[in-house]
Amino acid sequence: MTEKIATREAYGQALAELGKQHADIVVLDADLSCSTKTNTFAKKFPDRFFNMGVAEQNMIGWAAGLAASGHVPFASSFAVFATARAFDQLRNSVALPGLNVKVAASHAGLSVGPDGASHQAIEDIALTRLLPNFTVVVPADGPQAGLATRAVYAHQGPVYLRLGRPKVESIIKDTSFTIGQAQLLRPGSDAAIIACGTMVHEACQAAEFLARDNISVRVVNMHTIKPLDAEAVLAAARETRVLLTAEEHSIIGGLGSAVAETLAEAGIGIPFKRIGVNDSFGESGEPDELFHKFGLDAENIVRQVKGLL
Amino acid sequence: MAFELNPDPGFLSRQALVIRRDIINMLGRAGSGHTGGSLSMTDLITALYFAELKHDPTNPAWPDRDRFLLSKGHGAPALYAVLARTGYFSVENLSTLRQLGSSLQGHPDMNKSPGIECSTGSLGQGLSMACGMAMAARLRESGPAYRVYTLLGDGELNEGQVWEAAMSAAHYGLDNLCALVDCNGLQIDGETCRIMNSEPLADKWKAFGWNVISINGHDFNEILSALARARAAVRQPTVILAKTVKGKGVSFIENQVSWHGIAPKPDEVKKALEELK
Structure with a gap:
């Protein structure tokens, strides 16, 4: 059993460490700092932490103003509020001028669990991917979230960093992280699964199961949804027989859509399946129960791969 | 070198007349845009750029400059005219307003023209950005070297983000922050008191903890004295509630709801310029 750490936890730690090295970092939160883990930074650097109360739109505006003044603001809240609630602010105050604002949102996807549909962001990747100038990063595990936080700081321009609530297994061995560069986690020639976030773990498990049936599955960690590593997508399509995407997000507008667009424009026809939340809202339940019910678990991925082959 | 300010009311009146003529000419040429709200805010923005802001048109990125954010982005023609007349870019450039490829977009774009501190147009967002900038001034090790000003419309106050x-x-x-509200009493669909009544405005801002000046x-005497009082505020942001007339200066545009979002036609330009002398 490997170490388990939540991506939000790793973000909070990395942010506090970065704060020590870089005086230009400021952090904003909307009354959720204990959950988004920005409270670690807040304790260390109280003068550079601004709690906005439950006011996400204003938080994004403050972040834009701070960025326009040379600071590097990280603005955190739950994914559903940081993106959907403040979408017009992300669009007009941040994306349009291309300001160097980092929106680092936790509690993305169904794995929020018992809080239910109102708190389970399944559209945040689509929303942020849609915005010109935005980069969208979805780390697969805790250590990668720490690396991603550093990369996001170093990147110039608006970024959406998607983080989760539950502790997740640390599965990525690679200690390098380059925005826009997918990671090949497992070679394979029969099927390829392109996954992001928590679904990378499910995809790896599915690949293990399928290996027992002599089905060779490539797993790609597409930790950056935008800009998408089109080369990795096309290579997977060329070198395997069927292609699947897996994301803890609606199958509309997210990773699956981005991959489908890339394939279609390259003129590649290949049996293809998007695994994700199929045009519905989530509900209350434990993360594993929800993953099972909504078909995000390794078991369903196995079924889908076999169905395509 | 910092722009030389001149608080003489007579001087400012003459500048405001020039700005109003620019607005009419620009909008007439563009064929679209927001006439009423540009004219109502003209005296406020003229006072700011010619008599209040510490700024340098030859060095728009001067770190110590005061910031002005036009939260009511549709008043862009007035901002552009003031920027041109203080030397940020040529007055000739004003004639490109709203044209393809122009640096003067329908609503202000900070990346397309010098002197624009933030991109606005979607109402209600400027004050939040102004707060971020005011805090950024305070975070400087040497202490706040600049003040931040933002201008909102009274209709804009409908937005919850404000x-x-x-x-x-x-x-x-944030005592280095000063918001001005262009209270012209009209919004697109009609009188603000009928569309969405925000009175009593002074009481609302007071209740929110602001230093309020009506x-x-x-x-110009009242505007300049209010700006001076704002500068003296301690540990408290200031809002200046400025009662204005929408379309101020042109009789057939004044107080006409229909003039919110339209531009004068050629004959109306001529008539308006005859009044603005």
């Missing part, structure tokens, strides 16, 4: 921002500015005691937004 009040989120108002709460946060008072909470953080003035006639067309009287």
Whole structure:
């Protein structure tokens, strides 16, 4: 059993460490700092932490103003509020001028669990991917979230960093992280699964199961949804027989859509399946129960791969 | 070198006349745009750029400059005219307003023209950005070297984000922040008191913890004295509620709801310029 750490936890730690090295970092939160883990930074650097109360739109505006003044603001809240609630602010105050604002949102996807549909962001990747100038990063595990936080700081321009609530297994061995560069986690020639976030773990498990049936599955960690590593997508399509995407997000507008667009424009026809939340809202339940019910678990991925082959 | 300010009311009146003529010419040429709200805010923005802001048109990125954010982005023609007349870019450039490829977009774009501190147009967002800038001034090791000003419309106050921002500015005691509200009493669909009544405005801002100053937004003595009082505020942001006349200066545009979002036609340009002498 490997170490388990939540991506939000790793973000909070990395942010506090970065704060020590870089005086230009400021952090904003909307009354959720204990959950988004920005409270670690807040304790260390109280003068550079601004709690906005439950006011996400204003938080994004403050972040834009701070960025326009040379600071590097990280603005955190739950994914559903940081993106959907403040979408017009992300669009007009941040994306349009291309300001160097980092929106680092936790509690993305169904794995929020018992809080239910109102708190389970399944559209945040689509929303942020849609915005010109935005980069969208979805780390697969805790250590990668720490690396991603550093990369996001170093990147110039608006970024959406998607983080989760539950502790997740640390599965990525690679200690390098380059925005826009997918990671090949497992070679394979029969099927390829392109996954992001928590679904990378499910995809790896599915690949293990399928290996027992002599089905060779490539797993790609597409930790950056935008800009998408089109080369990795096309290579997977060329070198395997069927292609699947897996994301803890609606199958509309997210990773699956981005991959489908890339394939279609390259003129590649290949049996293809998007695994994700199929045009519905989530509900209350434990993360594993929800993953099972909504078909995000390794078991369903196995079924889908076999169905395509 | 910092722009030389001149607080003489007579001088400012003459400048405001030039700005109003620019607005009419620009909008007439563009064929679209917001005439009423540009004219109502003219005296406020003229006072700011010619008599209040520490700024340098030859060095728009001067770190110590005061910031001005036009939260009511549709008043862009007035901002552009003031920027041109203080030397940020050529007056000839004003004639490109709203044209393809122009640096003067329909609503202000900070990446397309010098002197524009933030991109606005979607109402209610400027005050939040102004708060961020005011806090950034305070974070400087040497202490705040600049003040931040933002201009909102009274219709814009319908937006909830304005009040989120108002709460946060008072909470953080941003005394280097000054908001001005162009209270022209009209919004697109009609009188503000009938569309969405926001009165009593002064009481609302006071209740949110602001230093509130109510003035006639067309009287330069009152505008300058309010700006001076704002500078003296301690641990408290200031809002200047400026009573204005929408379309101020052109009789057939004044107080006409229909003139919110339209531009004068050629004969109307001529008539308006005859009045603006």
